[in-house]
Amino acid sequence: MRWSAHHDLRRDTRYNTGGGVPEFKNKSSVQTGAGLYRIVDTFYNGQTWGNVNYTLRLPDPDHIEITYVKGGIFKLRRCS
Numbered sequence: 001m002r003w004s005a006h007h008d009l010r011r012d013t014r015y016n017t018g019g020g021v022p023e024f025k026n027k028s029s030v031q032t033g034a035g036l037y038r039i040v041d042t043f044y045n046g047q048t049w050g051n052v053n054y055t056l057r058l059p060d061p062d063h064i065e066i067t068y069v070k071g072g073i074f075k076l077r078r079c080s
Contacts, residue, residue, distance in 0.1 A: 024041040024043045024052065037055065037056040038053075040053050041054075054069060062077055062078040
């Protein structure tokens, strides 16, 4: 599955070809409602381990919204 030129999803791992963290692994995914998930990913950038916490919402089949716990929202839509 490929989202863009920068992210490649394979099972529990997301590979990033741009930026400072090349690989994120899913630590936990909990469904908290209809089309709503609480996600924790872990990463290692060669110097330190870290976690990324966010909420993933599927408002409809063509859209995904990612809201980061530390602020910010990222909206995706299906390409035609």
